[in-house]
Amino acid sequence: MISDANRQTPSTEEAVRACAIRAKQSCAALERAADTDIDAALRGMAERLPVARHALVSANEEDLAAAVSAGMSPALQDRLRLTGPRLEAMAAELRTLADVAHEPRNKVLEERSDGLTLLERRRPVGVIGANFEARPNVTLDIASQFLKSRNAGVLRTGSAALRSSRAVVEQVIAPALREAGLDPDAIQLVPSENRSAAYALVSLPELIPLVILRGSGESTRDLGREAARHGVRTLAHADGGGVLYVDSAADDKAVHQLIADSLDRLGVCNRLNLLLIDQSVYDERLPGILQVLNRLGITASLPPHTHPRGYEWSLDPKRAATAQFIDAYTGSGVFWNSTTRLLDGFKLLRLPEIGINIDRVPGPRGPVSFRDLHLRQYMVVPSERLTS
Incomplete structure (x- = not known):
């Protein structure tokens, strides 16, 4: 059951839907983008992190001050905190991801005797949602994985990290996308601090068919149940340790x-x-x-x-x-x-992750990376078309 505090309000639902529509409009161009443009955007993000350091740390200090006032535990404060070494590590991970070879879009499975060839194609999901804990570095981790897999994204983070995450999107992600010739609207951050936005995120199957759920405990499991009710697929990471x-x-x-x-x-x-x-x-x-x-x-x-x-x-x-x-x-x-x-x-895996999936069903398990964020499509074409 969804508590009254978590029920969607018209304002939060409209905010999430608006983000999803903007992301959706970028999908076609993102799928057609050259590998070099995708990787240029990732390297651009890495280059912008030290340039934007003052703005990022300043926003993070505001988040931390609010977290301390709210009585956040030292362990949670630690994962919220952005430091110079952590920004350097974030940049290094982006450069590593940019250097990883892209998965082939088409793979020949069989050349048939009837003159036809069977191929397996990798297609982006389109728009993927992500609801995750208050860790600003995860904003960049997930956004970069979405982009490497040519998926647009709608991100919703814990309210404690909203200032930091907004600074990451505005100072690092969006400018790097723009400079690489990609649509900066491909990555959206839900602006609402209200937790009801998480429930809105898992209720839009026509716009956001897949949502990554990170966090812990019953609230994440409840989001998974709500997603299932709306026909939205999830990759859930509700328990750790x-x-x-x-x-x-x-x-x-x-x-x-x-x-x-x-x-x-x-x-x-x-x-x-x-x-x-x-x-x-x-x-x-x-x-x-x-x-x-x-x-x-x-x-x-x-x-x-x-x-x-x-x-x-x-x-x-x-x-x-x-x-x-x-x-x-x-x-x-x-x-x-x-x-x-x-x-x-x-x-x-030497790759940033989306999350760690522990489901006991077929599908990606363990650390989920950009390689797992695709749809499999079979394609049959005349064999002569492949050589002409």
Whole structure:
């Protein structure tokens, strides 16, 4: 059920629809755009980040001040914050994405004996929506992935990051698109702070047939249900948190290092959430692990637990136990002696990500990148047309 606070109002619905219409009008030209123009726009964004640094940081400081006043937790403040090193990392990711070869639009599947050839074509979705957490860098991550896949986008972020995200769009994304000869309307940011805009975003199947849902908890799952009611498809990322399994034969030094590496940032979805210790060594290993957590300023929640336990990834340092676990585990990613933070687009695939999809159905799983944002279309043509 949608609460009264989240119900669409005429103003928010009209604002989202207006964004969707502007994005839709750019789709045809974006699909025809040359690879070089797309990549030029991405490089232009990277070049503009240091130029726009003062405006971006200034807007971000306003967001942070409001967040502190509202009592936002330090972990969430950390993921909201824009710093010089983070802006540099954002620029580096854009340049990396620009250097990645574009996927072929047409792939020959079969040359038939009847003189026809079967091809598989990759077509953009058109306009894709995205509702995501209050992290201004994600605005750029998602926009760049949409553009690389030739999809226009309507973005809606948490109200805490709206000033920062608006500055990213106005100072970085739109000018870079314009300079590359692309329509700056291809990327739209919903201007409303009202959460009801998220529900409007998932209710326009004729304009926005696919919406990326990032965040956590019941609110994101509720958006998924609302989208289904309207016939809008979603790629949902509602739950996060990595899992680390400590086998009886695990090396203490490696365990402690993996725990620290998996908790280097607390406001991200692939941080360590659930630590499993083999029962036979639980009493022996727990004190050392608690010391590591104490040094990191983290208070462990010890069994018996009254809260739901997360899941996604797991680690395993012993070969026999590894094989058994990997064969049994069907989550989005499974790693051996590796930090949970690796289940991230840039850390794992060397690509920025749209989100991490953990659905147990066919389709993209794990980090979702631009390569997953297309429609498959079969095309049959006379073989002679391919050589003429």
